[in-house]
Amino acid sequence: MSTADAKKPNPRLGRPTDEAKRAAIVAAASEMFFDVGYAATALEQVAVKAGVSKVTVYNHFGDKRGLFIATVERECEKMRGYFCLEETPSGDLRSRLMALGEAMTAFLARPEMTRFELRIAAETEHEPTIGRSFLDAGPRNMRSAFVAFLRHEVESGRLQIEDLPMAAEQFVSMCKGFSDLERRFGAEADPERNRERIEGAVEVFLKAYGRSE
Secondary structure, eight states, rough: OOOOHHSSSOOTTTTHHHHHHHHHHHHHHHHHHHHOOTTTHHHHHHHHTTTTTTHOOOOOOOOHHHHHHHHHHHHHHHHGGGGGGSSSSSHHHHHHHHHHHHHHHHHHHHHHHHHHHHHHHHHHOOOOHHHHOOOOOOOHHHHHHHHHHHHHHHHTTTTTSSSSHHHHHHHHHHHHHHHHHHHHHTTOOHHHHHHHHHHHHHHHHHHBBBOOO
């Protein structure tokens, strides 16, 4: 490499730093939003906690709502992989549906997920756009991914479904059952009962939509 080339600025040098700053900001904001709430969180506090300037926060997210949406997307991202076709386990359809149901149930049963949902609901009462942002970044996004999974199974001849979004909702609802409501009000999870519920959901789903041999 020539001396002239060596003196040329590398446009990629700042990128890892920017990504690290963004991640630090989102992590700090997530902790504050879900500890003290949306209204009580100040961008100045987030900046201090993340070790960046307030200007940096604005440059990355625009305003507090943009930052909140980013924290919602961060949490939802943890679950998206469960419903990506490329990430589903190998094996027959029954095994894959069981694995998806178990992954979803385990994710939702985490105490931090329950706190996350309750905080979203509380903030939505004052800022309806927050609820819509959560639905778009989380549940609706994951439903679309699961619909894509089901479409693949239909095209492969393993399922016969006319209304894919409805079938996706039915499967998820059966897997969650009454426990989804109980966990929001402090009831402890029952792993054995959860597995029985998921097995039943898979059985009913395949009876309703499985292709006859």
